[in-house]
Amino acid sequence: MLTEAIFDDLEQAWSDKDIDRLVSLFTPDCLYEDLALGARHEGHAGVREFAEGVFATMPDFTLRFPVRLVTPERGSSHWTISAHWNGPFEGIDRTGHPIEFHGLSSYVFRDGRIAHNIDCWDYVAMIKAFGVLPLDLAALPTAK
Structure with missing residues (x-):
């Protein structure tokens, strides 16, 4: 039976930058979607490629799940990345700019692993935090 421990494993694998362990938490035919980036990553190779990209741009990446919900078939989480x-x-x-951002994820589980992962987060908040938001968009509100 699937328990909240999957979030502990996911959090630890991401924060340790342990790509093999991370990939093992997903089904071989999984789908990983990042809605803010419009990205779809399929299967273990897709998760691996996504994680490699994350760690290349954020070498000291850490992930925390302050809110978690899990059932045998589905789950969701609020997460913080720094x-x-x-x-x-x-x-x-x-380079060297500190970043912290928050998002929500939805999961579909199968056979004790993640079959579908959808990440949602605020891209406008990210570009504001980096100071790269075009002036005509700078007045847009972001979620707190």
Whole structure:
């Protein structure tokens, strides 16, 4: 039976940057979607590629799940990511810039692993935090 421990394992694998362990938490035919980026990653290879990209841009990436909900078939979480950025963001070098952002995820579980992961977060809040928001958009409100 699936328990909240899957979130402990997921949090630890991401924070340890243990890609093999992370991939093992997903079904081989999984789908990982990031709605803010419009990205879809399929299967273990897709999760691996996504994680490698995350760790390249945020080498000290840490993840926390302050709110978690799990049933045998579905789950959801509120998460917080904190890191320092490495490289350009929206064409501007933001290396060393600290970043913290929050989001929500929805999960479908199968055979004790994640079959479908959907991440939702506020991209406008991210570009505001990096100071790369175009002036005509700077007045847009962001969630707190």
